[in-house]
Amino acid sequence: AAQADALKIGLILPMTGPFASTGRQIEAAARLWMAQNGAKVAGKTVELIVKDDAGVADTTRRLAQELVVNDKVVALAGFGLTPLALAAAPVATQGKTPLVVMAAATSSITEASPYIIRTSFTLPQAAIGIAEWAAKNKIKKAVTMVTDYGPGIDAEKFFVDRFLLNGGTVPEKLRTPLRSPDFAPVLQKVRDAQPDAVFVFLPSGQGAAFMKQFAERGLDKAGIKLIGTGDVVDDDILADMGDVALGVVTSHHYSAAHKSPANQKYVAAFQAANPKMRPNFMSVGGYDGMRVIYKALEATKGASGEALLAAMKGQIFESPRGQVLIDAQTRDIVQDIYIRRVEKVNGALYNVEFDAMKGVKDPGKNR
Ligand code: DHB
Numbered sequence: 001a002a003q004a005d006a007l008k009i010g011l012i013l014p015m016t017g018p019f020a021s022t023g024r025q026i027e028a029a030a031r032l033w034m035a036q037n038g039a040k041v042a043g044k045t046v047e048l049i050v051k052d053d054a055g056v057a058d059t060t061r062r063l064a065q066e067l068v069v070n071d072k073v074v075a076l077a078g079f080g081l082t083p084l085a086l087a088a089a090p091v092a093t094q095g096k097t098p099l100v101v102m103a104a105a106t107s108s109i110t111e112a113s114p115y116i117i118r119t120s121f122t123l124p125q126a127a128i129g130i131a132e133w134a135a136k137n138k139i140k141k142a143v144t145m146v147t148d149y150g151p152g153i154d155a156e157k158f159f160v161d162r163f164l165l166n167g168g169t170v171p172e173k174l175r176t177p178l179r180s181p182d183f184a185p186v187l188q189k190v191r192d193a194q195p196d197a198v199f200v201f202l203p204s205g206q207g208a209a210f211m212k213q214f215a216e217r218g219l220d221k222a223g224i225k226l227i228g229t230g231d232v233v234d235d236d237i238l239a240d241m242g243d244v245a246l247g248v249v250t251s252h253h254y255s256a257a258h259k260s261p262a263n264q265k266y267v268a269a270f271q272a273a274n275p276k277m278r279p280n281f282m283s284v285g286g287y288d289g290m291r292v293i294y295k296a297l298e299a300t301k302g303a304s305g306e307a308l309l310a311a312m313k314g315q316i317f318e319s320p321r322g323q324v325l326i327d328a329q330t331r332d333i334v335q336d337i338y339i340r341r342v343e344k345v346n347g348a349l350y351n352v353e354f355d356a357m358k359g360v361k362d363p364g365k366n367r
Helices: 020-037 058-068 082-095 106-113 123-136 150-165 182-194 207-216 261-273 280-300 303-310
Strands: 007-013 044-052 074-077 099-101 116-118 144-146 175-176 197-201 225-229 249-252 316-319 320-324 333-345 350-358
Touching: 007 020, 007 280, 020 044, 020 074, 020 261, 020 280, 044 058, 058 074, 058 082, 058 316, 074 082, 082 099, 082 106, 082 116, 099 280, 106 116, 106 150, 106 182, 123 197, 123 225, 123 303, 123 333, 123 350, 144 150, 144 182, 150 175, 150 197, 150 225, 175 182, 182 207, 207 333, 280 303, 280 316, 303 350
Parallel strands: 007 044, 007 074, 074 099, 099 116, 144 175, 144 197, 197 225, 225 249
Antiparallel strands: 249 333, 316 320, 320 333, 333 350
């Protein structure tokens, strides 16, 4: 039963629809955090209220409103896609309620409300690493293919700018729709352009369908290297992609294969609680988001509003992904970005990290 003096956290996620894998990963991670750290903070019971927005922005906004006004949550969290985070931002501002973005990754989201804190990543942060790697690894001509909305546009801009700066050329910039994309026509255009590589950003969950098409159209055999941010080879679906994924190089902030004792513990505990799943980068955004909320509640002895927000800013901790900072000024996450290659480890596909850029701030904040 709901307790009157409980500390309520409203977790809004796409639990159904095409982006349900994001919701499933984040909910599992949030529950893991609570199982490991207890449901009591500052002498009060923490109550996690999970709501399904099905990836529809109007629903996200209504649920956020209800959670703030009726349930009196101390924090809003989740937000599986950029339009969903942007829809809830005014609710956070009006209700003076901290809002923790655990998934969405367009740079500008943190500027939509002073109450937003982010524990996921930004596409500018992730895209520059692979642009640097490509330019140094015999890739002279690249075509881009991104989903036509916030994070895709960020990924395209920051990949292209850095790649051109390093002497590369980009003859084509292709975009696919967020809903029900058909990859066949764009892949034909990629093929016709005969680039050394295609840089891809797709939201988490769409990578499997894309890889299937990539292989069926023989692009791997045509000598076109697949590179991107890590979203396309998401750990949630990588194991089932087959050998077409072997050798794909991406830059990202998390791999389930990240070699640290903290991550090995995280992956083992996640899989013990969820035997059919491998934790992906979305899960880590959820797990770390719960940590940020818990530590802020501990520090303020269960305060809400401005005081809770202030206690979230500047937190430094070891995440399963590595050391991270919630930058007090931008409220965005500062983290290491790894360059990784898909390889078989004990017979299963993983993103194996082989290089890193340390302490990367969101490059999108200096525009
Ligand atoms: C966003 C969604 C994703 O699934 C992803 O991998 C990156 C960004 C977004 O909508 O912001």
